[in-house]
Amino acid sequence: MFTPGPTDVHPVVLRAMAEPLINPDIDVRFFKIYDSLCNKIRKVAGTKNSLFLFAGEGMVALDSAVANLVEPGDQVLSISSGVFGDGFTDLIKNYRGKPVVVKSEYDDVVTPNQVDRALEKNPRIRVATFVHCETPSGTISPLRQIGKVCNDHDLLLITDAVSTLAGVPVNADKNHVDICLGASQKCFSSPPGLAIISVSDRAWERIKRRKTGVESFYLDLKTWKNMWLKDRTFPYTQSTSEVVALNKSLDLILEEGLNSIYNRHSVVAEYVRSSCEKMGLNLFPKRQEICSDTVTVLKIPSGIGETKLRERMRTKHGIIIAGSWGKLAGRVIRLGHMGYNAQKAKAERVVEALSETLKSSK
Amino acid sequence: MFTPGPTDVHPVVLRAMAEPLINPDIDVRFFKIYDSLCNKIRKVAGTKNSLFLFAGEGMVALDSAVANLVEPGDQVLSISSGVFGDGFTDLIKNYRGKPVVVKSEYDDVVTPNQVDRALEKNPRIRVATFVHCETPSGTISPLRQIGKVCNDHDLLLITDAVSTLAGVPVNADKNHVDICLGASQKCFSSPPGLAIISVSDRAWERIKRRKTGVESFYLDLKTWKNMWLKDRTFPYTQSTSEVVALNKSLDLILEEGLNSIYNRHSVVAEYVRSSCEKMGLNLFPKRQEICSDTVTVLKIPSGIGETKLRERMRTKHGIIIAGSWGKLAGRVIRLGHMGYNAQKAKAERVVEALSETLKSSK
Numbered sequence: 243m244f245t246p247g248p249t250d251v252h253p254v255v256l257r258a259m260a261e262p263l264i265n266p267d268i269d270v271r272f273f274k275i276y277d278s279l280c281n282k283i284r285k286v287a288g289t290k291n292s293l294f295l296f297a298g299e300g301m302v303a304l305d306s307a308v309a310n311l312v313e314p315g316d317q318v319l320s321i322s323s324g325v326f327g328d329g330f331t332d333l334i335k336n337y338r339g340k341p342v343v344v345k346s347e348y349d350d351v352v353t354p355n356q357v358d359r360a361l362e363k364n365p366r367i368r369v370a371t372f373v374h375c376e377t378p379s380g381t382i383s384p385l386r387q388i389g390k391v392c393n394d395h396d397l398l399l400i401t402d403a404v405s406t407l408a409g410v411p412v413n414a415d416k417n418h419v420d421i422c423l424g425a426s427q428k429c430f431s432s433p434p435g436l437a438i439i440s441v442s443d444r445a446w447e448r449i450k451r452r453k454t455g456v457e458s459f460y461l462d463l464k465t466w467k468n469m470w471l472k473d474r475t476f477p478y479t480q481s482t483s484e485v486v487a488l489n490k491s492l493d494l495i496l497e498e499g500l501n502s503i504y505n506r507h508s509v510v511a512e513y514v515r516s517s518c519e520k521m522g523l524n525l526f527p528k529r530q531e532i533c534s535d536t537v538t539v540l541k542i543p544s545g546i547g548e549t550k551l552r553e554r555m556r557t558k559h560g561i562i563i564a565g566s567w568g569k570l571a572g573r574v575i576r577l578g579h580m581g582y583n584a585q586k587a588k589a590e591r592v593v594e595a596l597s598e599t600l601k602s603s604k
Numbered sequence: 605m606f607t608p609g610p611t612d613v614h615p616v617v618l619r620a621m622a623e624p625l626i627n628p629d630i631d632v633r634f635f636k637i638y639d640s641l642c643n644k645i646r647k648v649a650g651t652k653n654s655l656f657l658f659a660g661e662g663m664v665a666l667d668s669a670v671a672n673l674v675e676p677g678d679q680v681l682s683i684s685s686g687v688f689g690d691g692f693t694d695l696i697k698n699y700r701g702k703p704v705v706v707k708s709e710y711d712d713v714v715t716p717n718q719v720d721r722a723l724e725k726n727p728r729i730r731v732a733t734f735v736h737c738e739t740p741s742g743t744i745s746p747l748r749q750i751g752k753v754c755n756d757h758d759l760l761l762i763t764d765a766v767s768t769l770a771g772v773p774v775n776a777d778k779n780h781v782d783i784c785l786g787a788s789q790k791c792f793s794s795p796p797g798l799a800i801i802s803v804s805d806r807a808w809e810r811i812k813r814r815k816t817g818v819e820s821f822y823l824d825l826k827t828w829k830n831m832w833l834k835d836r837t838f839p840y841t842q843s844t845s846e847v848v849a850l851n852k853s854l855d856l857i858l859e860e861g862l863n864s865i866y867n868r869h870s871v872v873a874e875y876v877r878s879s880c881e882k883m884g885l886n887l888f889p890k891r892q893e894i895c896s897d898t899v900t901v902l903k904i905p906s907g908i909g910e911t912k913l914r915e916r917m918r919t920k921h922g923i924i925i926a927g928s929w930g931k932l933a934g935r936v937i938r939l940g941h942m943g944y945n946a947q948k949a950k951a952e953r954v955v956e957a958l959s960e961t962l963k964s965s966k
Binding site for chain 1: 612622624625691695699796846914
């Protein structure tokens, strides 16, 4: 499986999934594991903010962030260079906010200058949504510079770091991220089913001052603040096994060390990109500098169908790679080299198989 | 662990949690497992309706049901005899519906007559919420009769069957349940992390005719209808390992046979109730007939603290039992005998330990 999340899962983490259950509602051992896990994720994200986990997929965290930070009528900056950026625009509309969109094509990213100009023009904007890595198109955006511009304009910044956390540096606090979003199945290489959210004091302040309530119980961050952060009671039964497994993933990550992990991602990504270009494939992103080190997206050469290509990779080589969605469907293939899958040996096998598949398809 | 969900998990199911991941977005093997699992749950629920699973805890299904069936200003009947019934009333208010509440005390249940009278008085009501078993207080309500009354008044019935599905008969279609809600960690005895929802054609019709949108992406049932049921694409990455594990739980359940399972729950519950009464404990529910066969809730004798009692059960006997919440906190203990935990031998150990603990506390 060389897909951009879910990734293969380390055997040690899989074994943790099979441990007998601890009661998450009343057993203090579970509370300790949960606290410890949140602290470890804080280290990876580079944040001292409140942090907790939803039972659910990454999307539940994106949905919750917008549900809580946006009120009807609010102007919200949507910085979008891809499928998930556009998704944020839709979420803002759903919650009856008014998105002010700064966009780029999917093979490019939005520049800090574009963001600055939009904010100069719309001084009432107080919240921005931003996607660090667009997994469907393989681009990574300049979080540091965009975080700075947003901070200069005194904005609250919601950042989808789902496919960068534990793969490339995020440094949430340094980069002025108020809400940082993640998921278990990307670079953490745990099974899917947990969504991560961190919330800054400024974001809590804004939530406190809302004039309207958040309709959903499940997505309401106030519930977490009042029940878990204050009273140490979970709002609902937590996904014990997945929490225990993700905790194990974080142990492996911190044992290896973040610098070593970022380096490993960078080396493998560089190898995948250059090897693919050598075999005549074109990267989907316009420039090398905006290619994410967690996923490589390649244009499909004319004359080869995406389905056929992926099918041959699977049946002949036992390797599962991904296509993409929306307007990218059928036009690109995606190689995920994140987390446990960011290994040179694995990447070499995939590159060889891809090369063979392309030759045989001619 | 003798708590009313999560329960202990069968070793075969735990092993399934540790299987290497299948890609849930693109691997057809996963689609087959998912379909097969949904069909098995349909058998247990007694429904031919659409059925699918949220990545999330049971609460996400309750939240979604109300989010989708209730529009601002709608009068909605809330049938409440406990914590979760009251929770539905809150959800209805959150979504700006107008709850018409028929209530009982927590140690009793609402009668079909009460429901009938409320509906006679409020003929504009089109939706009702109902909790089959109130896990915090141990009562079970007469679903068959209440379903009939609701159907006579042409209502859409939302039923929380979280702690009855696969423990006592639900017969959703026969009992006119339009939205049936469940969770993986109760009588299915799988780890927590999956919520179950079934949706009748009448309910889909009402959702289609909504004048206002559902704000949340994650809770929106239309997304599931358009993406999964129509286009066979999941709205987000599914919790592979938990789906595979729950599928294994369902295999065990259907292998044993539903009648045998219902009988096992009934025998163990009867044993627990009578043994506890013999040792001088009083059942919290007013009458035997309204005691659920999945959980027994007992009043704590005066002079013994709940925490101390539970603590001694844990340290001396290695058995974890539950307290309760809200206005029941500190007043009752709860013995969960659901799913894999509904075994005579286990129940005997718990009863003995409880008897010893009570004697030693005198």
